[in-house]
Amino acid sequence: MSEQRPESVSRRHWLRATLRAAALAALGGFVGAMVQRGRRLCTKPGSACVGCEERAGCGLPPRATVWQLDPEKCIQCGKCATHCVLDHSAVRCFHSHARCGYCKLCFGYFEPGTAMLTEAAENQLCPTGAIHRNFVEAPYYEYVIEEDLCVGCGKCVRGCNMFGNGSLYLQVHQKICLNCNECSIAKACPADAFSRVSPTEPYLRNADGSSKT
Ligand code: SF4
Numbered sequence: 001m002s003e004q005r006p007e008s009v010s011r012r013h014w015l016r017a018t019l020r021a022a023a024l025a026a027l028g029g030f031v032g033a034m035v036q037r038g039r040r041l042c043t044k045p046g047s048a049c050v051g052c053e054e055r056a057g058c059g060l061p062p063r064a065t066v067w068q069l070d071p072e073k074c075i076q077c078g079k080c081a082t083h084c085v086l087d088h089s090a091v092r093c094f095h096s097h098a099r100c101g102y103c104k105l106c107f108g109y110f111e112p113g114t115a116m117l118t119e120a121a122e123n124q125l126c127p128t129g130a131i132h133r134n135f136v137e138a139p140y141y142e143y144v145i146e147e148d149l150c151v152g153c154g155k156c157v158r159g160c161n162m163f164g165n166g167s168l169y170l171q172v173h174q175k176i177c178l179n180c181n182e183c184s185i186a187k188a189c190p191a192d193a194f195s196r197v198s199p200t201e202p203y204l205r206n207a208d209g210s211s212k213t
C-alpha cells in the first residue's frame with residue numbers, strides 16, 4: 001500500500017527536478033553555443049574551407065575553387081591593399097628564400113636612394129615595418145616577412161622585381177581570404193591577375209619561388 005508523501009518532500013523533489021532540468025538546459029545551450037561558435041567561422045557568407053584543424057569536421061564541403069593571383073601578371077598597382085572586402089587585406093607578401101640573393105642592399109627593404117643601409121624606420125620601404133632583416137654573414141642578410149603586419153601593398157615586391165631576384169611576391173593568403181563569390185580585388189585588378197584555382201594547389205609559386213603555371 002503506497003504511503004502519501006508529506007507535501008514538503010514532494011516540493012523538494014519538484015525543486016530538485018526543476019534545478020536539474022535548468023542545469024541540463026544551460027549545459028545544452030552552452031554546448032550549442034560552442035558548436036555554433038565553431039561553425040560561425042565557416043558559415044559566414046563567402047567563407048572558404050581551407051581544411052584547417054579548427055574547421056575540420058564542421059560539415060561544410062570543401063570549396064571547389066579558391067581565388068589566387070598570378071605573380072607573373074601582377075604589376076603591383078597597390079589595389080590588393082585597398083580593394084579587399086576585409087579591412088586588412090587577405091593579400092600578403094610571400095618570400096622565397098631559395099630565390100633571394102640575401103643582398104645587403106635589398107631593393108624590397110630600402111627606400112630608393114637611401115644613403116644609410118641601416119634598419120632605421122625612415123630607411124625602410126615597407127609602410128608597416130613588416131620586413132625584418134637578420135644579419136647572416138658579411139655581406140649577407142636574411143629578409144623575413146611578418147605576415148600579420150603586411151597589408152599587401154606590393155611596394156617591396158615592385159622593388160625586388162625591378163632590381164633584385166624577384167623573390168618577394170604577392171599571394172592571396174588562403175587562411176585569411178573569405179573566398180567571396182566575386183573577389184572585389186579581382187574586379188579592380190588592372191592586370192587581370194586573379195583567377196580561380198584548385199584548393200589543392202592554392203598558391204601559384206613553389207617554395208623556391210618558381211611558377212607552378
Ligand atoms: S590588383 Fe592586380 S596588379 Fe594590382 S597588386 Fe593586386 S594582383 Fe597586382
Ligand code: SF4
Nearest residue numbers: 126150151153154156
Ligand atoms: S611593403 Fe607592402 S607588401 Fe611588402 S611587406 Fe610591406 S606591407 Fe607587405
Ligand code: SF4
Nearest residue numbers: 084177178180183184
Ligand atoms: S575573395 Fe574576398 S577576401 Fe579574398 S582577396 Fe578577394 S575580396 Fe579579399
